Amino acid sequence: MDLQAIIDDITAELSPRLGEGNVADYIPELAKIDPKQFGIAITTVDGNTYQAGNAGTAFSVQSISKVFMLTLALGKAGESMWKRVGREPSGSAFNSIVQLEHENGIPRNPFINAGAIVVTDMVLAGHQPREAIGEFLRFIHYLANDDTISIDRRVAKSEQKTGFRNIALANFMRGFDNIKHPVEMVLGTYFHQCALSMNCVQLANAGLFLANRGTNPLTGFSVVSARRARRINALMLTCGHYDGSGEFAYRVGLPGKSGVGGGILAIAPGKASIAVWSPGLNEVGNSKLGSVALEVLAARTGWSVFGP
Numbered sequence: 001m002d003l004q005a006i007i008d009d010i011t012a013e014l015s016p017r018l019g020e021g022n023v024a025d026y027i028p029e030l031a032k033i034d035p036k037q038f039g040i041a042i043t044t045v046d047g048n049t050y051q052a053g054n055a056g057t058a059f060s061v062q063s064i065s066k067v068f069m070l071t072l073a074l075g076k077a078g079e080s081m082w083k084r085v086g087r088e089p090s091g092s093a094f095n096s097i098v099q100l101e102h103e104n105g106i107p108r109n110p111f112i113n114a115g116a117i118v119v120t121d122m123v124l125a126g127h128q129p130r131e132a133i134g135e136f137l138r139f140i141h142y143l144a145n146d147d148t149i150s151i152d153r154r155v156a157k158s159e160q161k162t163g164f165r166n167i168a169l170a171n172f173m174r175g176f177d178n179i180k181h182p183v184e185m186v187l188g189t190y191f192h193q194c195a196l197s198m199n200c201v202q203l204a205n206a207g208l209f210l211a212n213r214g215t216n217p218l219t220g221f222s223v224v225s226a227r228r229a230r231r232i233n234a235l236m237l238t239c240g241h242y243d244g245s246g247e248f249a250y251r252v253g254l255p256g257k258s259g260v261g262g263g264i265l266a267i268a269p270g271k272a273s274i275a276v277w278s279p280g281l282n283e284v285g286n287s288k289l290g291s292v293a294l295e296v297l298a299a300r301t302g303w304s305v306f307g308p
C-alpha cells in the first residue's frame, strides 16, 4: 500500500474545497488563522512517516491536548479518577453545562470541556499552574521525542479573556466540590494546555503510543500499559468528537480526538497514528475537511476498528 500516494491524492482532491467551514472565532487569536490550509501526517508503527500539504505548519491543538492530559492524570490518580469524571458520551456540545446540574457536577467524560477541566484539576494536585504546565509540556516532548514543541502564550491569553463558558463550568463544578483548586489556577492551566502548538508530524508522533500497545515504537519509550492504551482509544472513539462522535465512528471507524484549532488525531491500532489539520469547522466544532480526509483515508487503506 502506497500511503504517500494516498495522502497526496487526498490533499489534491480536497484543494478546491479549502476554506470550507468556519474557524473558531470565540477565541480571538484563532479567528485570525487563514482557513485555506490543510495538512496530514501518518506515522506507522514500523517507523515510517508520510506527510502532505501543510503538515509542517504548527497549529493550536486545543482539545486534542485532553488526550495527553488524561494520560498524565491516569498515571497520577489511576482508576480512582473515575469517581470524579464519567466515561459516557454526552450527546451534547463540547462546552455544554446542562448535564452537570443533574449529575452532581460529575462531567460525562474527560473530553468535553467540563471533564477536561476536572482532569486538569487532578494533574494540578497542589502544584502551581506553572509547574503543572511545565510537567505537561515535558510529557509532550517525551511522547513526540521533540523538545522544540511549545505553548503559544498569545492563544492562552486570548482564551483567558473570553473563556466565559469555561469559567462558568469550573465555578459550577466547584459548587459541587468537584474542583479542588481555585478556579483561576485550574483554568490558567487548562487554557495553556489547550494552547499547545504542534504540526501534524509532531502530533502523529505524540499519538503513536496509542497505536502500539502503549509504547512509542520510534523511541522504545513505554508510556502506558497495553490495556490503558486500549481504554484511552475506547474513550476517543465514543467521546472524542462530542455530539459528532457517532458520525465520526460511522464514517471513519477509528478512535479520534478533535480540537477547535481544526486538528484531529486518529489512531489505527496496530498500524498507525494519523494527524490532520484544516481550520474550518463543521456545525459541531470538528474540522470539516479533516473529517472528510480521514473518511477517505480509512476507506482507501481499509483501516477500521470494526473489521477488515
Ligand code: GLN
Binding pocket: 061, 062, 063, 064, 094, 095, 113, 159, 166, 191, 194, 258, 259, 260, 261, 285
Ligand atoms: N480551549 C477550547 C475551549 O475550552 C477547547 C475546545 C475544543 O477544542 N473543542 O473552548
